[in-house]
Amino acid sequence: MQFLSDNAAPVHPKVWEAMQAADNPDTPYDTDALSREMDARFSALFGRECAALWVATGTAANCLALATMVEPHGGVICHREAHIEMDECGAPGFYLHGAKLLLAAGEGAKLTPADIDAVLAGITRGVHQVPAHAISITQASEYGLPYRPEELAAIGAMAKEHNLGLHMDGARFANAVAALGGPAVEVAGPVDALSFGFVKNGGMGAEAVILFDTEKAELVRWRRKRAGHLQSKGRYLAAQILAMLDDEIWLQNARAANDAAKIIADEAGDRLVHPQQINELFVRMTAGERAALRDQGFAFYDWDETCVRLVTHWASRHEDSEKLGKAIAAL
Template sequence: MQFLSDNAASVHPVIWAAMKAADAPDSPYDGDAVSQRLDEAFSAVFGRECAVLWVATGTAANCLALSAMVQPHGGVVCHREAHIEMDEGGAPGFYLHGAKLLLAGGASAKLAPSDIRAVIDPIRDDVHQVQPHAISITQASEYGCSYRPDEVAAIAELAKERGLGLHMDGARFANACAFLGGSAADAAGPVDALSFGFVKNGGMSAEAIVFFDTELADVARYRRKRAGHLQSKGRYLAAQLLAMLDGDVWLHNARTANSAALEIASVAGERLMHPVEANEIFLRCTPAERETLRSQNFDFYDWGDDAARLVAAWNTPQEHAMKLAQAIAAL
């Protein structure tokens, strides 16, 4: 019973159907009819104009978005547990040509304006120190916690005040939307660019960079090509994104995953390390207890010496979530 990662989940059937439908001659790269529909489709989701680029991975989405707003001599303020710091193998430094990540603290891997000020206020305004050029936040955070609209708005206000770009890593953006219960626009807030994750939510090989500052998209198009992410048959990536938007498949999938996570969390009690506000559960769990769960055919990641990370996916059977909940309650 798989709770290792939503990356390990199968591909949603609508994705295969959409790619098959796109399997006809068309213009190469992003000049095809399917790719040309992305801006309009995502603008409808967010209720405001945006420009959308497809890429193959979340790492590329994050780093290409940031590269359009950060100069090589600048820095990006992010949480010290952020994916761009912990899990992208130095890709930000590669794509941003040496720009620095400026690490901040914050509960449950979320940033507040005070956390950001604690990093940027001591920086002298001179050439001897790395100047902040952007802020990156994660929706939902690395510990599965969602920013409320007012929290994003407060960070956006600070970014505007300091002349900084604002990027949102939305690898699990759909799960945050499902938890918050509002619109995609509410969950994104006034950010400049959003890495909208699809692969973790039933997609196969396509992620979206959504630019609300459309001038940044003009820069990113060149950088995408230079980085080797301008695929010659881009219509297959665009088809995946549109298929997930059609009929709100992306949101339905996220609600299903979140529901399974809540089923598990309902019995965890004081074992819970963070609120469950998406599809991830972090449990205090000894090595012996983890072995007990694995002996019952549950697969998951260890999280340090005394914790486990459990991730529900769009196709997690409710029966599996119930069985895991019973197993945790019995520890």
């Protein structure tokens, strides 16, 4: 019974079917019919014009989006526990040709205008310091906490005031939409670019870079090729993404993952570090308690010395969540 990560989830059957259906000759790279359909499908989803490009990984999606906003001498304001800082092996600096991450604090790995302002206030020496060119936020945050529309609006206003690009790492964007119950456009807020995650939510190997400034799409196409992410049979990536958009499978899967996490959260009680909102839980636990759960067959990651991280996914069995919840309650 594993609760390691939603990356460990199986591929949704509709994704396999779509890839099989795409297994016919078509034009290469991103000139096939499925790849050319993505702009219109995402524009309909968000209710505004956008450009959508596939890539294979979330790291590439984040970095290619940021590369449209940040010059090599610039910086990206992000939370000190953001994925681009903690889990991407320096990829932002690689893709952005040396641009720097400017780290901010914030409760629950979320940023507020005050957190951003604290970073901006420290940049005072002209050409002697790295200027901020963009802000990157994660929806939902690394602690599973979604930004609400009013929070996004405040950050968007600050980005506009300081002429900064606004990027959203949406690895679990679907889970945030499911948790907040609003349309995708509200959960994205006033961002310039969004990394729309599919792999964690039932995809096999495809993520989407969504550009609300459509003029930047051509720049991403060149950078995607240069970074080795222009796959010659791109139709198979597009097929995965479009299949997840059909019948709102992306949203159904996210709701299922969130529901499975809630079963555990209801039993965990005051052990929760943060209230459960999406499919991630952070649960206070001693070393002995962790060992006791692992002895019962539960797999999960240690987050730090005080807590563990539990992650459910679209195919998590409710009976496994119930067993884990009861086991935590019995500790």
